Amino acid sequence: AAAKETKSLDTKPLDYEEVYQAIADILEDNDYDDGSLGPVFVRLAWHASGTYDVETKTGGSNGATMRFEPEALHAANNGLAIARDRLEPIKKKFPEISYGDLWTLAGVCAVQELGGPTIPWRPGRQDVDDGKSCTPDGRLPDAGQGERHIRDIFYRMGFDDQEIVALAGAHSLGRCHPDRSGFEGPWQEAPTVFTNEYYKALRDRKWVKKTVKASGAQQWVDKKNPDVMMLPAEIAMYNDKAFKKFFNEYADSEEKFFTDFSKVFNKLLELGVPFKGDERVYHFKATTA
Numbered sequence: 001a002a003a004k005e006t007k008s009l010d011t012k013p014l015d016y017e018e019v020y021q022a023i024a025d026i027l028e029d030n031d032y033d034d035g036s037l038g039p040v041f042v043r044l045a046w047h048a049s050g051t052y053d054v055e056t057k058t059g060g061s062n063g064a065t066m067r068f069e070p071e072a073l074h075a076a077n078n079g080l081a082i083a084r085d086r087l088e089p090i091k092k093k094f095p096e097i098s099y100g101d102l103w104t105l106a107g108v109c110a111v112q113e114l115g116g117p118t119i120p121w122r123p124g125r126q127d128v129d130d131g132k133s134c135t136p137d138g139r140l141p142d143a144g145q146g147e148r149h150i151r152d153i154f155y156r157m158g159f160d161d162q163e164i165v166a167l168a169g170a171h172s173l174g175r176c177h178p179d180r181s182g183f184e185g186p187w188q189e190a191p192t193v194f195t196n197e198y199y200k201a202l203r204d205r206k207w208v209k210k211t212v213k214a215s216g217a218q219q220w221v222d223k224k225n226p227d228v229m230m231l232p233a234e235i236a237m238y239n240d241k242a243f244k245k246f247f248n249e250y251a252d253s254e255e256k257f258f259t260d261f262s263k264v265f266n267k268l269l270e271l272g273v274p275f276k277g278d279e280r281v282y283h284f285k286a287t288t289a
């Protein structure tokens with residue numbers, strides 16, 4: 001009993017460097033998709049945060065409401081139970097971390113470990129205990145729609161055109177799954193490395209329409225390599241003059257993309273979070289750097 005007591009008195013404050021490391025340690029999985037859980041962790045962080053509405057100040061990563069119905073069942077969140085489940089052992093190991101902090105930290109960790117820029121991150125999200133503050137369905141973008149819809153959705157979160165295009169570069173990672181979204185395939189050939197290749201692919205390749213057999217969904221594929229794809233919303237965005245300017249800037253300069261992505265991903269993950277103001281801002285060092 002004495003030993004136990006000493007142990008509990010010794011309890012250290014939560015060390016987020018250790019949590020980052022624990023997430024980095026589980027990213028690689030040769031039995032999953034392209035060998036990394038990183039892309040689906042980035043999507044989890046984004047969908048937890050992208051429900052924010054700047055006017056009503058509802059939604060966002062605070063609360064981690066995606067754990068509850070109805071938000072867990074929103075079609076946009078198909079497949080994200082996998083990401084949440086894979087992070088559960090880390091929540092068990094570091095029970096003091098909130099789910100909102102854990103999910104956003106996992107997104108930061110994945111971007112950095114897969115070769116992306118350093119993303120400043122700070123803790124401060126508090127979990128809620130039920131689904132009462134779940135956001136209504138329809139706050140996340142519909143990939144089948146056009147540039148008007150994309151602007152409506154992201155302006156509601158408080159982003160401008162440049163920020164929207166910088167955020168879209170996260171599609172350098174991961175792939176679409178017919179059983180999750182109806183779409184199929186990665187955006188370019190290296191879906192586990194964070195680069196500006198997404199912008200180059202959009203600018204430099206010839207995109208042709210194709211119907212996904214499994215779902216009937218229409219998407220665009222590279223004429224030379226039909227395994228890689230673009231969403232209808234992305235081709236529509238690229239054909240918009242104001243958006244195109246930024247797409248081409250990021251295709252020309254990976255450095256500019258990395259600088260802008262770091263800022264805008266940090267902004268996304270902090271939407272609606274009630275920080276006290278004295279939280280330490282972490283700049284984690286990538287273990288692969």
Ligand code: CCH
Pocket residue numbers: 039040042043046079141142143144150167168170171173174175176177178180181182183231233265
């Ligand atoms: Fe995305 N995304 N996304 N996306 N997304 C999908 C997958 C990923 C849209 C649609 C889709 C962002 C913005 C948009 C990731 C990060 C971000 C899929 C496939 C669709 C559809 C889901 C599936 O089938 O598994 C649309 C539309 C927009 C509007 O702009 C933003 C912003 C981010 C992050 C900053 C990542 C990463 C993936 C890959 C997930 C995986 O499992 O590989």
